[in-house]
Amino acid sequence: MKVEHQLKAFDQIFKSYDGSQPLHRFLFVYFKRNKQMGSSDRRWASRYIYNFFRLGKALIKADYTLRLAVADFLCSQTGSLVIESFLPALKEHVESSVTEKLSLVQQHFPEFDLKDVFSFYENLSEAIERHDFYISFFTQPDLFLRVNAGEMQKLTGILKQEGITAEELGDTTLALPNGTKLDRVLANSKNYQVQDLSSQKTGTFFQPQPWDKWWDCCAASGGKSLLLFDLEPKVELLVSDVREGSLQNLEERFQEAGLKKYQKKVLDLLQNNDPDLHHYEFDGIILDAPCSGSGTWGRTPEMLYYFSAHKIDYFSRLQKSIAANVVKYLKEGKPLVYITCSVFKQENEEVVSWLQENLPLKLEKMEVIKGYHNKADTMFVARLTKL
Numbered sequence: 001m002k003v004e005h006q007l008k009a010f011d012q013i014f015k016s017y018d019g020s021q022p023l024h025r026f027l028f029v030y031f032k033r034n035k036q037m038g039s040s041d042r043r044w045a046s047r048y049i050y051n052f053f054r055l056g057k058a059l060i061k062a063d064y065t066l067r068l069a070v071a072d073f074l075c076s077q078t079g080s081l082v083i084e085s086f087l088p089a090l091k092e093h094v095e096s097s098v099t100e101k102l103s104l105v106q107q108h109f110p111e112f113d114l115k116d117v118f119s120f121y122e123n124l125s126e127a128i129e130r131h132d133f134y135i136s137f138f139t140q141p142d143l144f145l146r147v148n149a150g151e152m153q154k155l156t157g158i159l160k161q162e163g164i165t166a167e168e169l170g171d172t173t174l175a176l177p178n179g180t181k182l183d184r185v186l187a188n189s190k191n192y193q194v195q196d197l198s199s200q201k202t203g204t205f206f207q208p209q210p211w212d213k214w215w216d217c218c219a220a221s222g223g224k225s226l227l228l229f230d231l232e233p234k235v236e237l238l239v240s241d242v243r244e245g246s247l248q249n250l251e252e253r254f255q256e257a258g259l260k261k262y263q264k265k266v267l268d269l270l271q272n273n274d275p276d277l278h279h280y281e282f283d284g285i286i287l288d289a290p291c292s293g294s295g296t297w298g299r300t301p302e303m304l305y306y307f308s309a310h311k312i313d314y315f316s317r318l319q320k321s322i323a324a325n326v327v328k329y330l331k332e333g334k335p336l337v338y339i340t341c342s343v344f345k346q347e348n349e350e351v352v353s354w355l356q357e358n359l360p361l362k363l364e365k366m367e368v369i370k371g372y373h374n375k376a377d378t379m380f381v382a383r384l385t386k387l
């Protein structure tokens with residue numbers, strides 16, 4: 001295959017993608033429509049376009065073929081035609097560590113500024129170590145499983161048989177290479193949930209008691225609810241979301257996990273929900289809020305290129321409005337667990353300050369769960385008690 005051929009395919013994809021939908025969904029449709037592309041063409045085109053976006057806005061003034069080569073060099077451990085053709089001096093270093101490769105790139109291109117990889121750096125939560133966070137974009141995150149108690153050995157045995165390297169992180173978490181085809185390998189999905197490592201860690205903020213009444217008010221397909229049930233199977237749970245479709249997925253997941261006792265409601269938390277909820281009082285509310293998702297952009301690097309900063313304000317306002325609407329259904333002395341998968345202070349610490357200033361809530365603890373050291377997402381979690 002010639003480099004011109006690969007570049008033409010990359011160019012066509014880049015020019016027809018505008019960031020308005022997730023890249024993986026766009027590529028799925030694009031490849032379906034372009035049947036002339038063989039599997040090797042598709043593999044190379046996917047690798048190039050993903051790596052290209054992992055560079056964010058670094059070297060933005062350079063020729064974009066050169067940017068592609070730099071991105072592919074930084075993000076890959078194997079050579080490619082673009083590296084050979086446009087960075088011949090660096091090609092023998094492709095297997096080096098990201099740190100070594102970065103320093104080579106900076107020697108060759110003094111205008112390369114690492115912070116341009118994540119151009120919204122001024123909005124980052126203070127706790128985030130800038131350098132480590134930026135370079136994490138050059139590595140694809142892992143796929144994480146939360147494994148049911150007592151099932152770890154069986155699961156790792158099956159994975160080993162299939163030749164899949166899985167790293168055990170504690171008693172209930174497995175890290176697998178991204179792209180592992182789980183449905184082919186682990187047919188019985190009852191024994192595990194796909195859930196990012198940092199998302200699993202938010203569970204330590206829940207602390208439910210038996211017979212507590214909890215509300216997962218932005219439940220989507222139920223990731224946090226399943227975690228809550230794992231921690232305390234005797235909670236009485238209400239799940240809600242504005243999207244009915246997500247709650248249907250939740251029903252399927254709950255059914256698979258053997259969970260039958262819970263209530264489900266479609267609720268828009270920007271509206272007055274008293275007609276539905278006036279008699280409810282909860283011992284705990286999980287608010288896994290709609291957010292920029294900036295802590296998960298290692299999985300969707302196209303956002304580094306297409307996200308626009310004005311959306312941060314939009315999310316921050318949405319988060320405050322939703323919190324204000326749910327807190328009235330919380331019992332005094334009980335926790336609101338506020339979660340985002342964002343790295344922006346306007347969606348994290350600043351929302352927590354606003355909640356304390358404007359609502360009867362007091363901060364117990366909060367944490368940025370840093371996934372970038374573990375090939376995982378970065379999340380924020382705060383536990384506030386109602387006064």
Ligand SMILES: C[S@@+](CC[C@H](N)C(=O)[O-])C[C@H]1O[C@@H](n2cnc3c(N)ncnc32)[C@H](O)[C@@H]1O
Nearest residue numbers: 218219220223224241242268269270288289290
């Ligand atoms: C971060 S996701 C929740 C993820 C989920 N808790 C999990 O662990 O998989 C945020 C959810 O908030 C919901 N949402 C957004 N705006 C809402 C609103 N006005 N009222 C209720 N839910 C809303 C979205 O539909 C989305 O499912």
